[in-house]
Amino acid sequence: MGINLHNMDCLKAMKEMQDNEFDLAIVDPPYMDVFKTDNWVGTSAKQKSYKNRQDTLTGKKPNEDYFKELIRVSRNQIVWGGNYFTLPISRGWVFWLKGKQDNYFSDGELAWTSFDRVLKCFDFMWSGMLQGDMKNKEIKIHPTQKPVKLYEWLLMNYAEKGNKILDTHLGSGSIGIACDNLGYDLEGFELDKEYFEAASKRLKQHQSQIKMF
Numbered sequence: 001m002g003i004n005l006h007n008m009d010c011l012k013a014m015k016e017m018q019d020n021e022f023d024l025a026i027v028d029p030p031y032m033d034v035f036k037t038d039n040w041v042g043t044s045a046k047q048k049s050y051k052n053r054q055d056t057l058t059g060k061k062p063n064e065d066y067f068k069e070l071i072r073v074s075r076n077q078i079v080w081g082g083n084y085f086t087l088p089i090s091r092g093w094v095f096w097l098k099g100k101q102d103n104y105f106s107d108g109e110l111a112w113t114s115f116d117r118v119l120k121c122f123d124f125m126w127s128g129m130l131q132g133d134m135k136n137k138e139i140k141i142h143p144t145q146k147p148v149k150l151y152e153w154l155l156m157n158y159a160e161k162g163n164k165i166l167d168t169h170l171g172s173g174s175i176g177i178a179c180d181n182l183g184y185d186l187e188g189f190e191l192d193k194e195y196f197e198a199a200s201k202r203l204k205q206h207q208s209q210i211k212m213f
Helices: 010-014 064-073 148-158 174-182 193-211
Strands: 003-006 022-027 034-037 040-042 056-059 074-080 094-097 108-113 120-123 164-167 185-189
Touching (some): 003 193, 010 064, 022 148, 074 148, 148 174, 164 174, 174 193
Parallel strands (some): 022 074
Antiparallel strands (some): 034 056, 074 108
């Protein structure tokens, strides 16, 4: 199976999938409608009020149908931004501590999980120019990009060898690199063509570098 990336609507794709086709879905859907102008993304009313802008909708907050399909096609789920959605009660939340931010941004992010286990914290700096692994600093290509180390940690703690992984909102493609590093099969979906191409290029570059050593 390997790592397969798709430039298409994830909901349409899921409707064609079988029940429990995937062992684990790790997803990062937008928790509000996101608009993009050139390479700049904004969500607030003030940001979208600037004149002479050609805004396009690049991410839409998922509805109940999305979560219904997500739970149908995967045995377990990890949903970033789960605190913004109406999801079943769970004690197995994940907290990513990103380090001290300014007043506009949160110091961390929450992920809802379907796992019946205690809350776990992943401590990894991701603040402005600072990153937890400065020797292998990642170039940011997406406004909500998450580090490869975060996805590797999730896979090592919540997946089992041989699991098939689903990502419905690929974004920067960090999960693709993590799956490649750890040997997991992945099906990833990204609706925005520009982000899809950037994520695909990032993954190919990573795979090429690995083959050189």
